[in-house]
Each structure stands twice: as structure tokens, then as C-alpha cells.
Amino acid sequence: MYSVKVNCKVASRFAHTVITSSALNKANSSQEVFFEVDLPKTAFITNFSMEIEGQMYTSEVKEKEKAKKQYEKAVSTGRTAGLVKASGRKMERFSVSVNIAANSNVTFILTYEELLQRKLGQYEIMTRVKPKQLVQHFEVCRCVHPIPQNILLWQISMNPRAHISFCPTLDQQRKCPGCDGTLIDGDFFIKYDVNRAETIGDIQIVNGYFVHFFAPPDLPQVPKNVVFVIDRSGSMSGIKLKQTKEAILTILNDLAEDDNFGIVLFDSHISTWKESLTKATKEIVSEAQKFIQGITDLGTTNINDAVMKAVDMIMKGIRDKKVPERSVSMVILLTDGMPNSGESSVPQIQENVRDAMGGNMSLFCLGFGNDVDYSFLDVMSRQNQGLARKIYEGSDATVQLQGFYEEVASPLLSEVDLRYPDNLVNSLTTSHYKQLFNGSEIVVAGRLTDNNLDNFLVEVFAQGFEDDFIVKGQASAQEWDILYPEQEYIFGDYTERLWAYLTIQQLLSKRETGTAEEKGNATALALEMSLQYSFVTSLTSMVVTKPETDEGPEGPLIADKLTEGMRPSGLGEGNTWTHSSISPTYFVDGDPHFMIELPEQEDALCFNIDDKPGTIFNLVRDQLTGILVNGQTIGDKKVAPDGKVNTYFGRFGIVHQGLGVRLEVTTRDITVSQDGKQAKLFWSDSASLKGTNMDLQVTKDRSLTVTLRDSVRFVVILHKVWKQHPYHQDYLGFYTLDSHLLSPSVHGLLGQFYHGVQFEVRDMHPGKVSEKPDATMLVKGQELTVTRGWQRDFRWDVKNGENIPCWFIHSNGNGLIDGNHTDYIMSGLFKTV
Secondary structure, rough: EEEEEEEEEEEEEEEEEEEEEEEEOOOOOEEEEEEEEEEOOOOEEEEEEEEEOOOOOOEEEHHHHHHHHHHHHHOOOOOOOOOOOEEOOOOOEEEEEEEEEOEEEEEEEEEEEEEEEEEEOOOEEEEEEEOOOOOEEEEEEEEOOOOEEOOEEOOOOOOOEEEEEEOOOHHHEOOOOOOOOOOOOOOEEEEEEEOOOOOOOOOEEOEEEEEEEOOOOOOOOEEEEEEEEOOOOHHOOOOHHHHHHHHHHHHOOOOOOOEEEEEEEOOOOOOOOOOOOOOOOHHHHHHHHHHHOOOOOOOOOOHHHHHHHHHHHHHHHHHHOOOOOOEEEEEEEEOOOOOOOOOOOOOOOOOOOHHOOOOOOOEEEEEEOOOOOOHHHHHHHOOOOOOOEEEOOOOOHHHHHHHHHHHHEEEEEEEEEOOOOOEEEOOOOEEEEEEEEEEOOOEEEEEEEOOOOOOOOEEEEEOOOOEEEEEEEEEOOEEEEHHHOOOOOOOHHHHHHHHHHHHHHHHHHHHHOOOHHHHHHHHHHHHHHHHHHOOOOOOEEEEEOOOOOOOOOOOOOEEEEEOOOOOOOOOOOOEEEEEEEOOOOOOOOOOOOOEEEOOOOOEEEEEOOOOOOOOOEEEEEEEEOOOOEEEEEEOOOOOOOOOOOEEEEEEEEEEEOOOOOOEEEEEEEEEEOOOOOEEEOOOOOOOOEEEOOOEEEEOOEEEEEEEEOOOEEEEEEOOOOOOOOOOOOOEEEEEOOOOHHOOOOOOOHHHOOOOOEEEEEEEEEEEEEOOEEEEEEEOOOOOEEEEEEEEOOEEEEEEEEEEEEEEEEHHEOOOOOOOOEEEEEEEOOOOOO
């Protein structure tokens, strides 16, 4: 890579970023060249292209289902698919590779757009800069319109724009004189705010579209009524509960004396600090902090009743006139899990909360950790004029919690209504907001029916601290060629694209929270606009046609937009795969299908084991840690008419000798034995069992999570089958998490792969089934004939599963597994021979 340029232009908070990277293959043979970019999760990719030896390869945004068919067709022939993947808290990753001939070069060009959000009084532009090597021409260039008050250390004056560039030389990039390593490995931030009008805000009319930025300065804070709803169930034990308490203690100190507050704790039971809202005087806050310090964890998760209790406290305060008439009410819910006690139906809980709140208050949800059902919290928040935020497990979780609260801690206005001339505006974005918080900003955009208007009346009505807030003003269309005569127009019709961006975002939100009819209409319009403006959204995918290689045409690249909580999956690049596994995932499920998933390499290996029902196989055995997992197969109720004998796993035995733990998991129940004591859990009920050496979490009729102290986690999936089915019966799947914590000597049908497997696939050719090509695999010194296919991963969708492409090894995995599958047959569920 000899050139990297990041060029970002910001016009009225709408950022247009173009990343250009050029690379040269200096080798005497063709090589894969990779292009990886981290971009903000709030951004929409709008274009991607590659220029190879003067030939341009461009992209096209298509409806997701149409792109998916193109993707699957390519995958079925063993070709590649590039994806946008999650990459940390604020970013997602776009990754693509292409085969380049000897002494040839390639230029990648990626374009994305986003509306910068004002938080805590400033806008933030972040660029992740990780070239991983020295780059001869390296430049990050930012141009911001209009004039900001200040940007970092630069004071700007008498200039219509701010221009910032970062262009380190090769010597400045080096870790040390003469070193090849680069110092550049981090995030490049620009934080700024803009001069703004005293009352009506900033209104811009350009080319038939307008945008209104509203954030009036110097308004007094409106008192708030807030109830903190805190999850103290067993899964919150340890560092999560400690960090939550630390954050709440600080947040309580930040309450204003005019605020009223309450505290609700929940596990399977609901308790309160006080039965009604209380003024946040210093003495009362100190008392509340002592209560917070005494919280301990226990039980399961009853979210429904906890939120209902918080709503009741606020409504009682309003009815009894114990809170100011001009105040803002909110519930802040913090949880790390799924509802598994009391009302556990997610749609029913959402309906209950929406009906109870009735538009009288807002709900803000904080989802703590990786196991939380974030989509549930996100939809429920937006249904009640709030928002959700994911809190990532880490040493800074306390800071994350405090940071979120700061964003909503200071309401300035409530029931904000922005009005524009009905006869001049159509296709208006959301113009009524429940509240405006200090340091934030309301953005409204619309399309005009008259492109030549001279005066445009704008009115804002809201409730303030003591009086109603009413302002009116006028705006006129702006001629950008007059405002910026020394340069070309900033970038295309930015007001129209900003309007489209905002409209699509709000339509995508409505398709999650509206009625059935609203969801259908919102989906159709969001898709139409995403295609029209070439935005990669959750409804569309970007398809890039790759150039032909000596082996023929390569498959298309597909870029998808991920939502929070979605996980990536994909395939390797090109027609030859060479991998060394890193942090793979392993499971056995179905009939029984063994899967070695390698997410870092975007590929997987799979094989089946066929034997008679009742056979017990060793899956995991680690003599150093004392962990043993065996599984016993079951068959169908009777042989199907086609004569095929299907087998599945119906019992698992899990032992940790060092901790004295033994579990027997069947399709009916879970038996736990430890230190001579025994307990039984049933799949028919959600339950949580916490011990010194082991935690168990049962999700009703779905899954069991086993966490062993300082060691591995296992997940057992229950597959429920219709009781009247003539052939099939309930069965289990077994998934391993954190396998890297086991010793290098771990073995078993799954365990032998926990610390890596090297393989190479080549000579791909048509197989017996046209959609499933065959190939030759080099593994463990042998050549095997393998077939491209799919196996289903049920971790995220127990009913339907997710198709994971893999290379299938025939004959009970012979050649891939050590020895023969009969070597893993055990004499008992807890036996090692």
C-alpha cells in the first residue's frame, strides 16, 4: 500500500467521507490485496469502486433479497462474499479483497455519509487510522462548513470554513529510525460546535429542500422526575453489579434539588427504596446512596413488573401533585438479560409498558453486556419517546453509564413542536419531540413545493421551565455559489441527501415500532428511498462485481448494513483457501452435525457422525482441567418410510472434577450434582442457579448456559418437536464458548480442534449436486475430497437456525478427526473409556 487518503467534507452537520487507498503488487506472481475500513455505525455506505490497471469496477445498491440470491449463488460455487461486519462500540468494518496480477496496482474508493449528532454540546468526527504499515502518501483531510467556534487547539476567525489536515511523512510514521513498523494506530478525532442563533435556530434552504437545526442556548433546566430501575438478578453478579452501583452513586450526586427520584430493584421479585418519588435534597440523596451500596444479586429477571412499578410511582406523583406541573418524567431501566420471570413474552411486555406510560413519560434502556436482548430494549424505548444504549462489558462500563445519563440529565424543553407552512412543505421528517436535552439538537428536514420562495416562516412551540417557549422566524433560500464563490459546491445536493438520510432513519425506526399497516408502509418507502439514493441500509445490500481471474469470474461482493446485536458471517476469499484457525467456535447439533466455525477466517469445517441410537461419544476431555463432556444419541420414534435412520443427541454428561461439579442434561430436565448435593431444573421454567464454582441459566424451552468458574462456558440448545409428530422427537445441541481457556491437551470429537486446525482447499470442481461443488482438502498430511455445503447454527434462532457455509468432510469425518469415530465411543455418560 503506497497511498491512503481520507477526505471528509461536512456541510451543516452532514458528513461526506471518501476513503481512497492504492496498493501495488511488487511480487512476480498474483496476490490477494485486502482493503479494510472501519466506519461509524450511524453512517450509510453510498458507493464503492475499484480501479485495476485503468479498468473501473463499480457498485450497485440492490434490494437485500435480490442481492442475497446473487450472494448465495456465488457461495454455492465456492466463490467469495465481502461483508460489512461489527467492529467495536462505534464502528463497523467494511472488508474486501481482490486478486491482483504481478507488478499491477489497484485503487479502492469507499464513500459513506452520516448526519453528525450533537451530544453534550459538541459534534464529533472520528476516523479510525490503522494502516498496519508505512504509507508513502498518507493524508487525513477534514473540511467543515460553516465556521465553527473552535476545533481542538485551532482558533478560527474570518474564514467561512475550517480545514484540518494530517499528513505525516514516512519518518514521522516510523516507530523508530530505520524501523518498518508504523506508529499510526488509533482514532483521529475532531470535536467542535457551531455558532448558533439565539432562538429560532439554523435554517438552510438549498435546491428545493430545507433543514432546520434547533438548539437554543442558555435555557434553564426543567425539573425531572426519574425512576431508576436496576436489575439485581444473578447474572448481574460480580463486576457488572459493582460498576452499576458505582455509576448510580455518581448519578445521584448529579441530581438537582428540584428533581424527584425513585429506585426500583428487581430480580424475580420487585422492591423499592421508597414507595413514592422523593425530592433530591442532599440528605435524601445520601440516604439513597447507602441503600444502593447494600444491593446484592439473586434470582431471575422480571422486567415487566419492575417497569410497571416505576410507572406507577411517577403516575402517583403526578396525580397527587407531588411533582412540579412543568417537569419531565422518565424511567431509566438497566438490565443485562432477557425477561425470564413473571411476564416473559417480549411483545406483551412492550404492549404493557406502552399502555401504562401512555405518552406521559419517556423510557431509556441500558442493555449491559453481550447476553442482553438489545432489540427488545431498543424497540420498547422508541415506543415510549426514549432511546436505548448498549453498555459494553469492560473496565470503563461505569463511565459509559454515567455518560449516557449526562445526555438525558438536563431537559430544557418538553413537547417541542416545530411548525412550517403547510402549503410550502411536504415530506417532512419528524417535527414533534417529547423533550430537548441540554447539549443536544433537534434536526428537521423537508421538501419544498416552491423552489423560488423568498420568505419561509418557522414557528417553535414548547413548554419551558416556567413559561411556554414560543419563537418565530423567517428564512430565505441560500445561493451556495454566492456564499462560497472561491470553490465549487461543497458536495452535490447535500440538503436533499440529508433529508433522505433522516427520512430513511425514521422510517426504519417506524417499521419496528408502528402498527402492522405502518410497518408495511414504512418498509416499502424506506426501501424505495434507499435504492433511489444508493444508501446501504438494513433493507438493501451493495453488490460489487469483481474482475475475472485466471480461474474464471469471481463472485460478487455483498455489503450489508448491520444493526446492533447482529453478528457477521461469511466466507473466505478467492477460489483457494489457506487458513490457520484463531478463536474458532465449535458445536454439534442436528443429525448430529459437527461444526468447526472459524469466524476470523470466515470459513468453517463440518462433518456428521452416523451410528446406532444409544451410542455415547466423548465430545470434550481435558485431563489437566478435569473437564469431561459426553453425549448420548437417540433415534426417531420409528423408522421413516424412506428407511433412513436419523440420530440426534438426547443426553449430555458434563463433569468438572476439580470443582466437584456434575451435570446430566436431557430433553426433559437438568440434574446438577455438587459436593454430595443434588438439584433438578426443568426446561418448562426459566431459572438461574448461582454457585461458588458454577452458574446455570435456563431460558424456558430454549437453552441452558453453563459457566464454570475461571473456565469454559457451554450452551445446550433444546429443540422442541411437536409431540404428535409420527417420527421425530425432542433433541439437544451442544455449543462451546471460551474454548481457549482449556489446556493444549484437550481432546474429543470437538475438543481436538479447540487449539487450531490447518487446512488448504484447492482444485474446486462440480460435484454430484450442482449447488455443492467438490474440492480437494489438504489436512493433517492427507488429501480428502470435500463438498461445499451448509449447516445450521441455532444459537441466535432456535426455530430456524442460521445457514453457515462450510466444507463438509465425508465418512464420519475420517481424515479430519484423529483416528476413527469409534475411538470416541464411551461405556457410560460419565466414563472416560
